[in-house]
Amino acid sequence: xxxxxxxxxxxLIGIGLIGSSIARVAQERGDIAKVVVACxxxxxxxxxxxxxxxxxxxxxxxxxxxxxxxxxxxCVPVGAYAGVMAQIAPHLEPGCILTDVGSTKGSVIRDLxxxxxxxxxxxxxxxxxxxxxxxxxxxxxTLFQGRYCIMTPPEGTDPAAIAKVRTLxxxxxxxxxxxxxxxxxxxxxxxxxxxHLIAFTICGTADDLAQETREAVLxxxxxxxxDFTRIASSDVDMWRDIFLNNREALLEMLARFTExxxxxxxxxxxxxxEFIEDxxxxxxxxxxxxxxxxxx
Amino acid sequence: xxxxxxxxxxxLIGIGLIGSSIARVAQERGDIAKVVVACxxxxxxxxxxxxxxxxxxxxxxxxxxxxxxxxxxxCVPVGAYAGVMAQIAPHLEPGCILTDVGSTKGSVIRDLxxxxxxxxxxxxxxxxxxxxxxxxxxxxxTLFQGRYCIMTPPEGTDPAAIAKVRTLxxxxxxxxxxxxxxxxxxxxxxxxxxxHLIAFTICGTADDLAQETREAVLxxxxxxxxDFTRIASSDVDMWRDIFLNNREALLEMLARFTExxxxxxxxxxxxxxEFIEDxxxxxxxxxxxxxxxxxx
Numbered sequence: 225x226x227x228x229x230x231x232x233x234x235x236l237i238g239i240g241l242i243g244s245s246i247a248r249v250a251q252e253r254g255d256i257a258k259v260v261v262a263c264x265x266x267x268x269x270x271x272x273x274x275x276x277x278x279x280x281x282x283x284x285x286x287x288x289x290x291x292x293x294x295x296x297x298x299c300v301p302v303g304a305y306a307g308v309m310a311q312i313a314p315h316l317e318p319g320c321i322l323t324d325v326g327s328t329k330g331s332v333i334r335d336l337x338x339x340x341x342x343x344x345x346x347x348x349x350x351x352x353x354x355x356x357x358x359x360x361x362x363x364x365x366t367l368f369q370g371r372y373c374i375m376t377p378p379e380g381t382d383p384a385a386i387a388k389v390r391t392l393x394x395x396x397x398x399x400x401x402x403x404x405x406x407x408x409x410x411x412x413x414x415x416x417x418x419x420h421l422i423a424f425t426i427c428g429t430a431d432d433l434a435q436e437t438r439e440a441v442l443x444x445x446x447x448x449x450x451d452f453t454r455i456a457s458s459d460v461d462m463w464r465d466i467f468l469n470n471r472e473a474l475l476e477m478l479a480r481f482t483e484x485x486x487x488x489x490x491x492x493x494x495x496x497x498e499f500i501e502d503x504x505x506x507x508x509x510x511x512x513x514x515x516x517x518x519x520x
Numbered sequence: 521x522x523x524x525x526x527x528x529x530x531x532l533i534g535i536g537l538i539g540s541s542i543a544r545v546a547q548e549r550g551d552i553a554k555v556v557v558a559c560x561x562x563x564x565x566x567x568x569x570x571x572x573x574x575x576x577x578x579x580x581x582x583x584x585x586x587x588x589x590x591x592x593x594x595c596v597p598v599g600a601y602a603g604v605m606a607q608i609a610p611h612l613e614p615g616c617i618l619t620d621v622g623s624t625k626g627s628v629i630r631d632l633x634x635x636x637x638x639x640x641x642x643x644x645x646x647x648x649x650x651x652x653x654x655x656x657x658x659x660x661x662t663l664f665q666g667r668y669c670i671m672t673p674p675e676g677t678d679p680a681a682i683a684k685v686r687t688l689x690x691x692x693x694x695x696x697x698x699x700x701x702x703x704x705x706x707x708x709x710x711x712x713x714x715x716h717l718i719a720f721t722i723c724g725t726a727d728d729l730a731q732e733t734r735e736a737v738l739x740x741x742x743x744x745x746x747d748f749t750r751i752a753s754s755d756v757d758m759w760r761d762i763f764l765n766n767r768e769a770l771l772e773m774l775a776r777f778t779e780x781x782x783x784x785x786x787x788x789x790x791x792x793x794e795f796i797e798d799x800x801x802x803x804x805x806x807x808x809x810x811x812x813x814x815x816x
Contacts, residue, residue, distance in 0.1 A: 352740055372739070372740055374740070401739070401740075403736070407732070407733065407736065410729075410733055411733060411736040411737055411740055412740070414722075414725065414726050414729065414733075414737055414745070415726075415737050415740050415741055415745045416745065418722065419722065419745050419747070419748050421781070421784055421788075422718060422722070422781065423803060424784070424799045424800050424802070424803040425777060425780045425781045425784050425799065426710075426714065426715065426718070426777055426780075427802055427803035427805075427806040427807070428780055428799050428802045428803070429710065429773070429776050429777045429780045430710050430711075430806060431802050431805070431806060432776070432780075433710065436703070437703065437706055437707060437710075440699070440703065440707040441707055441710055441711050442806070442809045443668070443697070444648055444668055444670070444697075444707055444708070444711050445711055449710070449711045449712065449715050451715070451747045451748075451750065451751060452715050452747075453803065453806055453807040454747065454807070455747060456800075456803030456804065456806065456807055458800075458804075460797050460800045460801060460804070461797075463796075463800050464793055464796045464797050464800065467788050467796055468788065468791055468793065468796070471788055471789065474788060475785055475788060475789060477725070478781065478785050479785075480725050480728070481721060481722055481725045482778065482781065482782070484721045484722075484724055484725045484728075485717070485718065485721045485774065485778065486778070488717055488720070488721050489771055489774050489775075492717075492763050492764065492767055492770060492771060493767065493771060495764055495767075497760055497764065500759075500760045500763055500764070501756050501757075501760050503720045503721065503724050504720050504752075504754075504756045504759050504760065505756060506720070506723055506724045506727050507719060507720040507723035507724070507749065507752030508752065508754075508756070509723075509727070510723040510726060510727060510738070510749055510752065511723070511749040511750070511752055513738045
């Protein structure tokens with residue numbers, strides 16, 4: 225027997241990899257929402273969502289889409305939040321929960337709170353799951369299983385609203401953690417955003433090499449470079465928005481990393497074997513920590 | 521029917537991941553060497569090789585090991601080449617082929633050629649295969665299948681000796697490319713050595729963060745960081761030696777990468793969306809190139 229649905233009308237603004245995965249898990253389980261509304265900008269995406277049959281209602285206008293919804297999840301790139309909020313804010317029902325899936329959390333408070341209507345509960349969240357693919361076809365219902373979802377509710381948020389968002393992600397199979405948005409943004413800066421910035425950059429560095437070397441680079445991409453390019457194949461709009469909306473934490477982590485890589489360069493130049501060995505051992509130690517935590 | 525063995529007595533100096541994989545493929549095929557001699561420094565490794573039964577002769581003294589061999593392959597970290605060469609050079613038979621599997625090739629010429637006896641053929645090679653594991657248990661006979669092996673024979677090397685090393689790697693399943701050692705060292709600097717340096721470094725950067733953030737980093741290592749740590753778990757001695765023996769090319773590639781990452785930092789700081797998008801697109805393009813070449 226399926227439990228009572230958590231929400232009467234769940235509205236997903238944006239129906240790419242994450243949004244369509246939420247729609248699929250809601251459809252499969254039946255205990256997340258009675259009705260799922262999917263909202264997308266382009267006719268092509270709307271048609272595709274209709275063909276896939278993963279939502280009960282398909283809508284192009286965000287203002288229309290959120291009407292009557294008791295939960296709205298923003299699943300668009302974080303740079304689009306302010307614009308979407310301006311459209312939907314006047315139409316959010318009192319008591320509605322407004323949440324999101326964005327990879328930056330300070331920016332969510334900055335972009336959504338000023339327009340938040342009285343009686344609407346803002347509960348930002350970040351499911352730490354994804355692949356290098358995007359679009360409604362890329363989603364799948366098990367995407368969130370066994371992955372962390374970080375919630376960053378502002379102080380004073382209605383505990384019942386927090387509990388409902390927590391239950392949503394628990395039903396999707398995730399493990400829930402709560403932290404403040406500043407800590408969240410620092411952690412993801414080093415865990416995810418900086419590695420992506422590095423991956424995009426090194427691909428550009430390779431692309432700038434003289435023709436002969438560049439051809440050879442493509443030919444001989446061994447395991448190191450290959451792993452870097454996997455993460456470099458991610459969505460353009462999403463990553464541009466992440467970089468621009470986690471600016472301070474990302475620049476701080478990049479500055480720390482650059483200092484450290486310059487120290488490594490100096491050790492290589494002057495043949496400081498012990499320094500280099502120590503750095504390599506630390507990498508192995510961190511890796512060991514991940515394996516213990518079953519994150520590797 | 522098995523073809524005539526390529527070598528009468530093949531001597532492997534060092535029997536870790538690569539050396540033990542060569543021993544295994546030689547044993548499986550039967551057409552690579554009549555007798556395989558394995559040489560290692562430590563009693564523990566020698567005992568393990570005896571237990572695994574992957575070599576016909578197990579020997580601790582390199583000078584003894586190379587006696588009577590018509591092919592010697594150095595499979596130790598590249599920093600150990602000069603020391604090993606001093607031990608084995610007086611005992612190499614005329615007509616013997618001396619080759620290696622090291623990831624740096626300029627250093628091989630530098631360290632081996634001065635002591636090379638007349639009549640011994642130096643044919644450096646670099647099988648571009650590996651895993652993050654090491655030691656004689658880590659090897660497997662299919663490690664080289666479908667991977668490139670780059671040969672960097674000095675000008676004037678006996679064509680028959682080059683052909684034999686080529687056949688060795690073809691029988692191991694590899695695709696052979698030939699280039700000069702300087703180009704080789706540049707290509708592997710960007711394809712493999714710089715990505716490893718970056719991976720080791722970012723693990724250290726994370727390890728230096730304040731306790732609270734560091735704990736969260738380990739907990740929330742998403743796909744980006746996780747891929748980085750996989751390559752960061754590689755062998756300490758091997759990578760120290762690679763960095764120190766490909767110094768010039770590695771420092772040049774790191775300098776180019778650092779310039780590019782600083783340009784990216786500036787774009788993030790000043791909100792230059794188009795610049796960031798362009799960088800992300802280049803990453804995707806390089807990735808596309810790899811997929812076309814079946815290297816991804």
